[in-house]
Amino acid sequence: MDAIAHSPCKVEAEALQDELKRTRKENETLKVMLEVMGSKVSALQASVQEIGSNSPLSSSVSYYEVYGSIKKPRIEIPMVKPSQIFVRTDSNDKSLIVKDGYQWRKYGQKVTKDNPSPRAYFRCSMAPGCPVKKKVQRCAEDKSILVATYEGKHNHDPFGSPGHSIYSPDSSSRSSRSSIISFPVNSNPSQPGVALDLALSSPTHDKEKPCQSLMEDHTSNKNCNTKAEEYLASLTKDPSFTVALAAAVARSLSTPRVL
DNA sequence: CGGCTTTGACCGGCGC
DNA sequence: GCGCCGGTCAAAGCCG
Numbered sequence A: 001m002d003a004i005a006h007s008p009c010k011v012e013a014e015a016l017q018d019e020l021k022r023t024r025k026e027n028e029t030l031k032v033m034l035e036v037m038g039s040k041v042s043a044l045q046a047s048v049q050e051i052g053s054n055s056p057l058s059s060s061v062s063y064y065e066v067y068g069s070i071k072k073p074r075i076e077i078p079m080v081k082p083s084q085i086f087v088r089t090d091s092n093d094k095s096l097i098v099k100d101g102y103q104w105r106k107y108g109q110k111v112t113k114d115n116p117s118p119r120a121y122f123r124c125s126m127a128p129g130c131p132v133k134k135k136v137q138r139c140a141e142d143k144s145i146l147v148a149t150y151e152g153k154h155n156h157d158p159f160g161s162p163g164h165s166i167y168s169p170d171s172s173s174r175s176s177r178s179s180i181i182s183f184p185v186n187s188n189p190s191q192p193g194v195a196l197d198l199a200l201s202s203p204t205h206d207k208e209k210p211c212q213s214l215m216e217d218h219t220s221n222k223n224c225n226t227k228a229e230e231y232l233a234s235l236t237k238d239p240s241f242t243v244a245l246a247a248a249v250a251r252s253l254s255t256p257r258v259l
Numbered sequence B: 001c002g003g004c005t006t007t008g009a010c011c012g013g014c015g016c
Numbered sequence C: 001g002c003g004c005c006g007g008t009c010a011a012a013g014c015c016g
Helices: A002-051 A063-068 A210-219 A226-237 A239-254
Strands: A083-088 A104-111 A118-124 A133-138 A145-151 A179-181
Antiparallel strands (some): A133 A145
């Protein structure tokens, strides 16, 4: 009886072991990919630092765009949709307003466990059916930094006009006291200013103070020119980089430390 | 007066 | 099952 009962179990066990082997191998491959991506990110950060980053922020890349280029990600990634931007404001300014060119209606505020600063919840009010929401909260590490998390995709243009860049430095909608940290890559009028937080995915950075490192890196410089855009565009066009970046971001979000 | 903010209540998911 | 916590609702008040 036992022998009859065990033999299918044995087969199952072998199948599981086989799968485990395959999973390990895949894990190794992903590790290598992550390392490659890490070096690319480091190069990118160095490049951005070199040429500056604070110029006409016409648009940015978001996790959506990263995933939009992937038909079916091999790895299931929970909760990767929200993308973040970091905004430096006056530390005396207690408002949780991130001026990104869209019109937002606040519908709630909460104090969360992990951060003493209250988190504000906004809905896009520029278009009636716009599903976009954003959460704004001060960085726990540096209260002068606002962290805005965007969810969803706008079904309209900012200001209803494509020519009206939401990140124009001269734009009256921009707060003169704040600077939005984001990487201009390609133009997408339906996206808000969404930053790709490379600090999250870079293996050279620890999880702590992702916003601060970005702040130092990108606000200290004033010029971001087409070279950066070209470099970033070439990176985002690279499918392997995109996949690896997406995976790394997802892993960074789900686990504090990857390697 | 209409639209927005504020804020306490409520709800659902999740971990223990 | 219960409590905690994040997210949302909705009434009241404020402001242009």
